[in-house]
Amino acid sequence: xxxxxxxxxxxxREALLVAGRELLAERGPDAFSLSELARRVGVSTxxxxxxxxxxxxIIDALADEGxxxxxxxxxxxxxxxxxxxxxxxxxxxxxxxxxxxxxxxFQIMFRDREGRPAEYGPPSFQTFFxxxxxxxxxxxxxxxxxxxxxxxxxxxxxxxxxxLDSAGGFSKLGIGAPLEQxxxxxxxxxxxxxxxxx
Amino acid sequence: xxxxxxxxxxxxREALLVAGRELLAERGPDAFSLSELARRVGVSTxxxxxxxxxxxxIIDALADEGxxxxxxxxxxxxxxxxxxxxxxxxxxxxxxxxxxxxxxxFQIMFRDREGRPAEYGPPSFQTFFxxxxxxxxxxxxxxxxxxxxxxxxxxxxxxxxxxLDSAGGFSKLGIGAPLEQxxxxxxxxxxxxxxxxx
DNA sequence: ACCTGAACACCGTTCAAGT
DNA sequence: ACCTGAACACCGTTCAAGT
Numbered sequence: 001x002x003x004x005x006x007x008x009x010x011x012x013r014e015a016l017l018v019a020g021r022e023l024l025a026e027r028g029p030d031a032f033s034l035s036e037l038a039r040r041v042g043v044s045t046x047x048x049x050x051x052x053x054x055x056x057x058i059i060d061a062l063a064d065e066g067x068x069x070x071x072x073x074x075x076x077x078x079x080x081x082x083x084x085x086x087x088x089x090x091x092x093x094x095x096x097x098x099x100x101x102x103x104x105x106f107q108i109m110f111r112d113r114e115g116r117p118a119e120y121g122p123p124s125f126q127t128f129f130x131x132x133x134x135x136x137x138x139x140x141x142x143x144x145x146x147x148x149x150x151x152x153x154x155x156x157x158x159x160x161x162x163x164l165d166s167a168g169g170f171s172k173l174g175i176g177a178p179l180e181q182x183x184x185x186x187x188x189x190x191x192x193x194x195x196x197x198x
Numbered sequence: 199x200x201x202x203x204x205x206x207x208x209x210x211r212e213a214l215l216v217a218g219r220e221l222l223a224e225r226g227p228d229a230f231s232l233s234e235l236a237r238r239v240g241v242s243t244x245x246x247x248x249x250x251x252x253x254x255x256i257i258d259a260l261a262d263e264g265x266x267x268x269x270x271x272x273x274x275x276x277x278x279x280x281x282x283x284x285x286x287x288x289x290x291x292x293x294x295x296x297x298x299x300x301x302x303x304f305q306i307m308f309r310d311r312e313g314r315p316a317e318y319g320p321p322s323f324q325t326f327f328x329x330x331x332x333x334x335x336x337x338x339x340x341x342x343x344x345x346x347x348x349x350x351x352x353x354x355x356x357x358x359x360x361x362l363d364s365a366g367g368f369s370k371l372g373i374g375a376p377l378e379q380x381x382x383x384x385x386x387x388x389x390x391x392x393x394x395x396x
Numbered sequence: 397a398c399c400t401g402a403a404c405a406c407c408g409t410t411c412a413a414g415t
Numbered sequence: 416a417c418c419t420g421a422a423c424a425c426c427g428t429t430c431a432a433g434t
Contacts, residue, residue: 007415008417030228035407044419046410051417055408110361142387149383153355156384160358161350163308185347186354189340189387205434206398233426242400244429249398253427400433407426414419 013051015041020062024104029111032059059108066105070098071124078131085140085195087131092158092183099162100179106166110159128155142192154190161186211249213239218260222302227309230257257306264303268296269322276329283338283393285329290356290381297360298377304364308357326353340390352388359384 009015019040024032034055038045052058077094081087099106132151135141141150161182207213217238222230232253236243250256275292279285297304330349333339339348359380 007419010417012417033407034409045408046420047418049409112364145383145386152359153384153387156358156362157351157355158358159362160354160356160360162358163361164354164357166310185343186351188343189351205400208398210398231426232428243427244401245399247428398434400431402429402431404429405427408424410421410423412419412421415417 009041009043009047012041012043012047016048016051016058017061017065020058021065021105024059024062024108025102028104029059029108034058062105063108063111066102066109067124069102069105070109071127073098074124074127078127084131084134084138085191088128088135088140088154088190089183089187089195091128091131092154092187093180095158096162096165096179096183099166103166106162125151125155139193140195141190150190154187157186158183207239207241207245210239210241210245214246214249214256215259215263218256219263219303222257222260222306223300226302227257227306232256260303261306261309264300264307265322267300267303268307269325271296272322272325276325282329282332282336283389283391286326286333286338286352286388287381287385287393289326289329290352290385291378293356294360294363294377294381297364301364304360323349323353337391338393339388348388352385355384356381 016037020032020037023037023040027033027036032055034048035045037058038048048058052061073094074091077090078087081090129147129151132141132154133147136143136147136150143150165182214235218230218235221235221238225231225234230253232246233243235256236246246256250259271292272289275288276285279288327345327349330339330352331345334341334345334348341348363380
C-alpha cells in the first residue's frame, strides 16, 4: 500500500537500516547481500553507497544498533538487581538471552574486523566491570586477582557459553535447561559467598 | 620448478587441501575463494567439484584437519601433565594457543552450519571431559555440579577467551600477558585445592 | 574417471547521467 | 544532493565437451 516512491527516497538511510535488520536476522551475516537489501527497499543497487561507504559499513551500523540494545539489557539487569552479587548474576542471564534472541546481531557485534577489532561491546563491558568491582567489595567475588582480571574471566565464560549455545554447541550435549539455570551453573565457581536467593 | 601438469592432475584433492590451508590462513573464512584456490593449484574453476560437493565441503574438510591437530594438542597436554589437575590446566593453555596460532581454522571449526552445528570439536571435548572427571575425583575441581556441567563451564571460559583474544578483544584492555598467565587467571576460580606448581 | 571451456545467476562497487 | 542505469571484475556452480 506504499505510495509510488518519488525519485528521492527521502529517508533511505533509515529504510536500509530497518530492512537490514530483518535481512540480517533472516540470512545471517555471511549471506547478507547489499543487492538484496536494495531490492527490498525498492532502490537501485548503487543507491546505498550514497549513505554507507560499503557493505561492511552497513553491517557496522547494524552492530552499533546491537550495542545499544545489548547495553540497555545489561543496565536493566543491574537496575533490577537486589545487590552487587545479584547484578553480576543477572547480567549473566541477560548476556545469554541476548545472544540467543539476536544471534546474527550478536555475531557481528563481536566479529573481528580490520580497524574495528571485536571488543567487549563497550560501554557494555564498562557496566559489567563496575558491577564486578562492587561485587568484589561486597565479598561476593574473590579478590585474589584485580577486578579487570575477574571481570575478564566471567565475561569470557559468558561469551563462550553464548557463542557455543547460539551455535548449537550446548544442545549437542542434550542440555536444554533454561537460560537461568545455565547461567547459575556457569557462574557457580566465581562466588565466594552465597548470593541472595542463590 | 613444477613439471608441466598433465591433463589429469592425479592428486587434486590433496593439492586443494594443502593450498586451501594456506589460502584460509591468509584470507580468513569469509574471503576464502574457491576460484582463487583453483587458480593457485593451476586447475579450472570447475575441477574442484569433482572432489568436493561445494565450497562449504572444502571448508568442512579443512575444519576436520583442524580437529585432528586440535585433538592432538589436547592429548599432548594431558600426556605432559603431572596429575589430573595439571592436565586440565595444561589443556587450557593448549586451547588458547591453538586459537591464537590457527585463528582461521579455529573459526571454521566452531562455526555454525546447517547440518553441521558447531560442536565441541569431538572427540576433543571427550578428552577434556575425562580430564575433568579425574580432576573432580582428585578434589581439584568442585563436585557441587556433575562433571559435564563443570566441564562445560570451563570449556566455555576457554572458548570465550580464545574467541575474544584471537579477535583482539583482550588486547583492547591493554593486556598482553603470555598465554600461560592468561590461562591461570581464567581458570583460577575453578580450583578448590592448589594444583602442583600452582 | 577426471578435467576444461563456456555459460549462468549473483555479487560488490564505480561512475556518468538523470531529476 | 540523491538516485538510476549500465558497466566492471569477481564469485559459486553447472554442464556439455574434451582427454
